[in-house]
Amino acid sequence: MNGVFGWVARRRLVVLVTTLLVAVGLEVLLHVVGDETAAWMVILAVDLGLPVLLLVGAMVAVRTHHPATLVARPDVPAFETPADPVVVLGSAAFTVWPVKWGADAIEDVAAYPEEWFFPALVAFIAVVVTVLFWIAALGRFGVRLRPDGILSRRVVGSRFIPWDALELPHPATAHHPQWVSLNLVRSSGVPVVLPATGVSAELLARAVHEYANRPDLRPALGTRAELDRFQAIPQIAALRER
Known part of the structure; x- marks a missing residue:
């Protein structure tokens, strides 16, 4: 199916x-x-x-x-959910x-x-x-991982989260198959979530973790070469093969 x-x-x-x-x-x-x-x-x-x-x-x-x-989008540039x-x-x-x-x-x-x-x-x-x-x-709604941060695009309203706003070393968790919870440095008490629609929540959480902790990789976001490198990480490759 x-x-x-x-x-x-x-x-x-x-x-x-x-x-x-x-x-x-x-x-x-x-x-x-x-x-x-x-x-x-x-x-x-x-x-x-x-x-x-x-x-x-x-x-x-x-x-x-x-x-x-x-999905690699070099024109944005960003990785985005399908x-x-x-x-x-x-x-x-x-x-x-x-x-x-x-x-x-x-x-x-x-x-x-x-x-x-x-x-x-x-x-x-x-x-x-x-x-x-x-x-x-x-429309192109969903989540985009950009060099400057994460953009969650929805039909009604969007939200941008800079990479520096995420708490390290564990910026994201996937406790539910439909969304990813973000851990912010300054939390208002209101949960901040990314919709994991049309994508694996675990993969999205791992991608947020990768680029939040690796600022040196962020300029390459959106390129096919970087997407191939990310997807070749053993944990990610195993997730894709499930």
């Missing part, structure tokens, strides 16, 4: 556009075939089952997809429902043109919801 989830993460736009086209095609078929026929019932079942299937896939990915890998298939599959699921809302709104306007405002509002909300989910899926 990890191979499938990895493909979803790499082909985010393909997954979303395909889901959108399928959802639109199903709505067209529902209106063309006619109500209460056998074919209509089958199409309706697929229409209702598709988002459920996508959400089930997202839930499976939450539990099983934690690849021990980072795209998260959970967000992609969830966004695809929430693409299906707005299409249905929009189709129902168009049908209502066609039947009652004088009562256009509410259906138009529903169609507008459907478009906005779809756009927001696509931004979440296609």
Whole structure:
């Protein structure tokens, strides 16, 4: 399954556009075939089952997809966590429902043109919801390890932690598969965590530990050569082979 989830993460736009086209095609078929026929019932079942299937896939990915890998971004420069298939599959699921809302709104306007405002509002909300989910899926969110510090990029707000703010020699711990806890020199009492979505929390914690304790290596962050060196460390190589 990890191979499938990895493909979803790499082909985010393909997954979303395909889901959108399928959802639109199903709505067209529902209106063309006619109500209460056998074919209509089958199409309706697929229409209702598709988002459920996508959400089930997202839930499976939450539990099983934690690849021990980072992505080299020399253009930033930084190492960043891979795209998260959970967000992609969830966004695809929430693409299906707005299409249905929009189709129902168009049908209502066609039947009652004088009562256009509410259906138009529903169609507008459907478009906005779809756009927001696509931004979440296609945007470069996650964690970046940069020469000057750690950037945690989220859909709503980001946080930057300089390397000097981390407490040495143990700056990070991975007590949960979904996040990494940071140990700061000056703690406010509020836990500071990095989301480990689409990546192994243990690998991310080890990467933070490596570059927090090795300032001489930080200028090379983002290069393929440095990523290869980091991934060749015996403990990291063993983690990648699990």
